[in-house]
Amino acid sequence: MMLDIRELNAWYGRSHILQGVSLNVREGEIVSVIGRNGAGKTTTLRAVMGLVDRASGAVAFDGEEILKRPVHARFSRGLGYVPEDRRIVPGLSVRENLKLGLVAVKGHDEAEAIDRVAETFPRLKERLDQAADTMSGGEQQMLAIARASVSDPKMLMLDEPSEGIMPVLVDEMFDLFERMKKAGTTILLVEQNVEIALSISDRAYIIDQGLVVHEASAESLLADEAVQDRYCSV
DSSP, X not given: OOEEEEEEEEEETTEEEEEEEEEEEOTTOEEEEEOSTTSSHHHHHHHHHTOSSEEEEEEEETTEEOTTSOHHHHHHTTEEEEOTTOOOOTTSBHHHHHHHTTTTOOSOOHHHHHHHHHHHXXXXXXXXXXXXXXXXXXXXXXXXHHHHHTTOOSEEEEEOTTTTOOXXXXXXXXXXXXXXXXTTOXXXXXXXXXXXXXXXXXXXXXXXXXXXXXXXXXXXXXHOHHHHHXXXXX
8 A cells, every 4th residue: 555544634724624535545546636626635645744733643654654743854754745735846946946855865866856847747848947827827836747757656646637727737736646656656536627637547435524425436436426416526
């Protein structure tokens, strides 16, 4: 099991956001977490990455319990995370932003790693020396994903990658996720666009009010409009 979450609780201050979330991701899968805004999807990823005020339960990544480990240790073990707000560093070029993805990881040849990830992201290959904050929102999202990928992580957690992106780039991005899976990257995906998320996923979990309320194969959930309307409609 690449990621095994058991009875995960998480708080922001006094607010008890996650109330016993349990889910797992097997090596080589794409697993989606879907649900309404405010259900706890983003908090699940942040808790796994160690970015919430307080968390309890159990989170095992690649066979190691990590819930009490610092964020940099989780990253060093091969857990990549792309937050919803991208966090591209303004004033730096695309190449310099990519280099930041290698700061906390040892054993990588910088030039080789950037060349490799640039081949995977052709739009970025053409813009390596361009100021990152002059690119479109979709291209900046690609850069955020590439920066998380440059260290060749075992697993990527992606938070709302399609948000605010024009449809042509969304299609390109999700095609990329499928190629990354075929190349061996495991993906945990939080996404509001339920249809496109399920179309590339193996399995899916629905979170509602801080709890997993439904689990199914992506194919069966894609066909279950009643469940989608109950838990995912605005």
